[in-house]
Amino acid sequence: MKQRKSNIQKKIAVLLALLLIVFALGTILIRGTWSYYKKSVSGESTATVAKFDAVINNNTKSVAQMTSSDKITLNIFSTIRDMNNNGSESVPNYDEDDVKAGRIAPGTKGEFNVKVQNTGDTAIKAKATIYMDNYDIPLKFSTDGQAWIKYRYVSSPSSSPFQPLEFTLDNIAVGNNKTQTVYWKWDFDAFGPDNEADVAIGTSATTISPKVTVNFDITQID
Secondary structure: OHHHHHHHHHHHHHHHHHHHHHHHHHHHHHHHHHOOOOOOOOOOOOOOOOOOOEEEOOOOOOOOOOOOOOOOOOOOOOOOEEOOOOOOOOOOOOEOOOOOOOOOOOOEEEEEEEEEEEOOOOOEEEEEEEEEOOOOOOOEEEOOOOOOEEOOOOOOHHHOOOOOEEEEEEEEOOOOEEEEEEEEEEOOOOOOOOHHHHHHHHOOOOOOOOOEEEEEEEEEOO
16 A cells, blocks of 8 residues: 555656656747847938038128128229220220229220139039110120120110120039129220210210129029
């Protein structure tokens, strides 16, 4: 009887030992199934939007800062020079001494510079269009001093349309600038078709002040 009881106890002990082993193996297997390394990471990148801006003729405000009421000083008539009596331009650039200082008249000429500086972050081009509001004055404009654009044939105003002078300063790299010299003249037509019209302008009861406007279109280059 004791022997039988002892065998039963041994069997129970073996069974418990097996259960413990099975439990231990199960725990290991579960840990192996559900335990693993995990870590979340992320990355990011930022960009800076390129600035688009320019300064014209060293103006105190850049193009981006200007409003519709701001104007750029061009000093178009700050330089007034003399042409010789027959209207030829072969004479050297002598300052005008036959006309009152600061006045233009037949036989005078001059030039002014248009400078565009790229202060932005992209290459640009600048198109300039020159208009003369009072085109009864027979001024002519040129970008090379050779080919001239005349705004209106004064002795016959209806025969010629208004024609502005246009030029483009192309491919202005970042940090660089380009300059275009614009020439103007009032021909001395002592015996030409505009002589009577010139006299009418000079003897007008009111002071005639030609106003020249330059419009700029600044564009990014792709």
